[in-house]
Amino acid sequence: MAFNTSGYLPHIAYDSVIFGFSGEKLKILLIEYHKTGWLALPGGFVKVDEPLDEAVKRGLRERTGLDQIFLEQFYTFGSLERVQPEIMKKILTAHDKDIADDHWLLDRFISVGYYALIDYDKVEPTPDALSDSINWYGVDEIPELLFDHNFIVKKALDHLRTHLDQKLLSVNLLPERFTMKELQQVYEAILGEKLNRANFQRKILSLGILERHEKLYSGGSHKAPYLYSLKKKV
Amino acid sequence: MAFNTSGYLPHIAYDSVIFGFSGEKLKILLIEYHKTGWLALPGGFVKVDEPLDEAVKRGLRERTGLDQIFLEQFYTFGSLERVQPEIMKKILTAHDKDIADDHWLLDRFISVGYYALIDYDKVEPTPDALSDSINWYGVDEIPELLFDHNFIVKKALDHLRTHLDQKLLSVNLLPERFTMKELQQVYEAILGEKLNRANFQRKILSLGILERHEKLYSGGSHKAPYLYSLKKKV
DNA sequence: TTACTATTGTTTCAAACAGAAACAATAAAC
DNA sequence: GTTTATTGTTTCTGTTTGAAACAATAGTAA
Incomplete structure (x- = not known):
């Protein structure tokens, strides 16, 4: 030594x-x-x-x-x-x-x-x-x-x-405000599999820790998604 | 140093x-x-x-x-x-x-x-x-x-x-052969709460990793419980 | 203005699951 | 045999989950 x-x-x-x-x-x-x-x-x-x-x-x-x-x-x-x-x-x-x-x-x-x-x-x-x-x-x-x-x-x-689900770990991989689709893409990238869109949204929102903000108008000819962020702790 | x-x-x-x-x-x-x-x-x-x-x-x-x-x-x-x-x-x-x-x-x-x-x-x-x-x-x-x-x-x-549930971790706290009641008691001791007997049995058995053996006649005046062990890996 | 399209948000329906209680089986004591 | 305590199983109900349909909407193009 x-x-x-x-x-x-x-x-x-x-x-x-x-x-x-x-x-x-x-x-x-x-x-x-x-x-x-x-x-x-x-x-x-x-x-x-x-x-x-x-x-x-x-x-x-x-x-x-x-x-x-x-x-x-x-x-x-x-x-x-x-x-x-x-x-x-x-x-x-x-x-x-x-x-x-x-x-x-x-x-x-x-x-x-x-x-x-x-x-x-x-x-x-x-x-x-x-x-x-x-x-x-x-x-x-x-x-x-x-x-x-x-x-x-x-x-x-x-x-x-x-440990993905505890407190939405994965939002740390995204900017402060993100769309539901982006969040789902992060999940899919981590898990290595496709997830059902409707169920994903239901499950994530049911956690009750996301805050919904204004819509994001990206210029695409379709409905604009909401932006979300992690709820601040009370 | x-x-x-x-x-x-x-x-x-x-x-x-x-x-x-x-x-x-x-x-x-x-x-x-x-x-x-x-x-x-x-x-x-x-x-x-x-x-x-x-x-x-x-x-x-x-x-x-x-x-x-x-x-x-x-x-x-x-x-x-x-x-x-x-x-x-x-x-x-x-x-x-x-x-x-x-x-x-x-x-x-x-x-x-x-x-x-x-x-x-x-x-x-x-x-x-x-x-x-x-x-x-x-x-x-x-x-x-x-x-x-x-x-x-x-x-x-x-x-x-x-991590309790992964592969029935808790059987390591028991002898090789144990009753369902003993296993439930271990769970309750670790989690610090009472569990429903019927649901516990159903959930554990549905994992499909326990083997059922002979009954254990303890001398009590009631139905004798089965003994179980962890299934050997195939 | 009015279709049209792509995407997103929500609802619906059925199947699977979970919690509580009732029911059935049974080993020993009386 | 009857009784009692405990265990194994089923039933009922409400909830969750997975797949699909439906609804809303921002832009594009006729």
């Missing part, structure tokens, strides 16, 4: 699965590492005197520019298979860093998985020091990722699907 | 909420620390080359003597409020250990919460080196616990309640 003067807790990391909805598809953000072209989830480390949640928010702010976003922890990954110091070493050396064999980043890490739901259109994805680029990928066309990140994405999607 | 030759990962712990069902009430195991009388969840640490899940199983085996038990991770606790080195120091010194101020156990810990469901009657609770005793406490009469352990118990119960 290497001594570590980085200011970060050793052995502990987080990975975030950042979901956005593009208008038709559910997507997540992936970073591409310098030179190697390897893809992975955006993640980071926890400062020694920083709450875990706060560390994840910090990383998200740096990556997306967004604050106040929906963020939830879903699982902590602590297997041994996920430990691959050779990979980490290559990433670091590709970035022109000269790394000692006992550098703390080459140690074993246990990683806490978080997922975020954000308004796709409000984001300016920003790479960090180690990554060339950060881009959106549809959840049904995720390429091979480093470490156990494909597994992490799968777990995040599972979690999102089973 | 102190250097650590213990063979355990620093800064990472787990806490386990071990549920058992006594025939009427849902209970959990709590340890009492040497001399101080302080109560806490049984927990432990992860060896440097040990999978997280394995570490928790190991601890459970030592505490309960049981292997092959139902175990699930539910949340990871990483706030700063949970860091209380003074408390940890008192526990260790009460145990006649002379502890340096930079001992690794006094550092900040992030703790992964697991819960286990076990057959109450099969367990011989066993204290560890630091604890005097380990005993059952009804979930509605949990005393004040150390650190954030009351919060951890609450989160575990929440998680158990919302």
Whole structure:
């Protein structure tokens, strides 16, 4: 075990699965590492005197520019298979860093998985020091990722699907005001199946947590849909 | 940050909420620390080359003597409020250990919460080196616990309640063969409310995952109930 | 102005489900 | 046999859900 003067807790990391909805598809953000072209989830480390949640928010702010976003922890990954110091070493050396064999980043890490739901259109994805680029990928066309990140994405999607309905989680993927059709599209993208329009509207409205606003005249030659927003808490 | 030759990962712990069902009430195991009388969840640490899940199983085996038990991770606790080195120091010194101020156990810990469901009657609770005793406490009469352990118990119960139905989780709290009444009592103890007998039977049987066996003649002067078990997977 | 079209909001109808109560079966005691 | 306590099943009713039809309406085009 290497001594570590980085200011970060050793052995502990987080990975975030950042979901956005593009208008038709559910997507997540992936970073591409310098030179190697390897893809992975955006993640980071926890400062020694920083709450875990706060560390994840910090990383998200740096990556997306967004604050106040929906963020939830879903699982902590602590297997041994996920430990691959050779990979980490290559990433670091590709970035022109000269790394000692006992550098703390080459140690074993246990990683806490978080997922975020954000308004796709409000984001300016920003790479960090180690990554060339950060881009959106549809959840049904995720390429091979480093470490156990494909597994992490799968777990995040599972979690999102089973908790979809609590308090209309999914509105976090839309702008403040949205139409019923947009909301249904988000549901369909997450669940990966078509839903019945009439029943969807009935079910969502029966939750009683949406507020109906003015109509949205889009210019189409048909009835204009209402805009909705989440009811403010009383 | 102190250097650590213990063979355990620093800064990472787990806490386990071990549920058992006594025939009427849902209970959990709590340890009492040497001399101080302080109560806490049984927990432990992860060896440097040990999978997280394995570490928790190991601890459970030592505490309960049981292997092959139902175990699930539910949340990871990483706030700063949970860091209380003074408390940890008192526990260790009460145990006649002379502890340096930079001992690794006094550092900040992030703790992964697991819960286990076990057959109450099969367990011989066993204290560890630091604890005097380990005993059952009804979930509605949990005393004040150390650190954030009351919060951890609450989160575990929440998680158990919302996931109760998946694959009849709760049968893990009963012996292999059980009556419908016993199963209903487990449900009632977990949910904290009475359920309708006829509807419960109908709902559970409609899941189609129980096998019906011979009747259980208890000696009571009334119709004998059937015994059930979980269907083996095909 | 008046059809016409595309889309959205609402209603209807039947099937499935859930909650409460009644009914039926039965093991042991008297 | 009769009685009693408990368990297994059915019936009745009201509610929810799924699929389809119906109604409303914003623009387009004759």
